């Protein structure tokens with residue numbers, strides 16, 4: 561049996577994601593009281609050969625200023641065919657193509673094993689990827705110079 565620290569490391573290795581907190585705040589008040597903001601470091605284009613790409617568009621939260629994507633951390637009411645966004649707590653109906661959804665018949669995006677999903681978007685206009693590099697400059701000049709040179713060559 562793995563320790564909690566080993567479990568977190570295993571998830572980081574698998575998904576390429578590291579969170580500042582490993583639990584989600586249960587309310588906006590609780591989120592506002594976090595000393596360190598909830599955030600994550602994400603390794604883009606992380607290979608997940610164990611999971612196939614999803615060949616349909618993601619289900620988005622209906623709140624216009626949210627647009628979060630349905631994920632395994634959302635609460636789901638299978639009888640009412642609703643899901644609750646875990647970012648803004650908006651109650652969202654499932655789209656018609658999810659009418660057969662049940663606890664035994666779940667889409668990939670609700671399965672815990674799909675902790676990351678690669679969608680192949682069919683309808684939306686695909687824009688080229690945008691990369692944002694955040695560089696911690698607390699290092700010696702030589703190391704920072706080498707990092708600047710590396711980043712200048714990969715961009």
Ligand SMILES: [Zn+2]
Nearest residue numbers: 621626645648
């Ligand atoms: Zn939302």
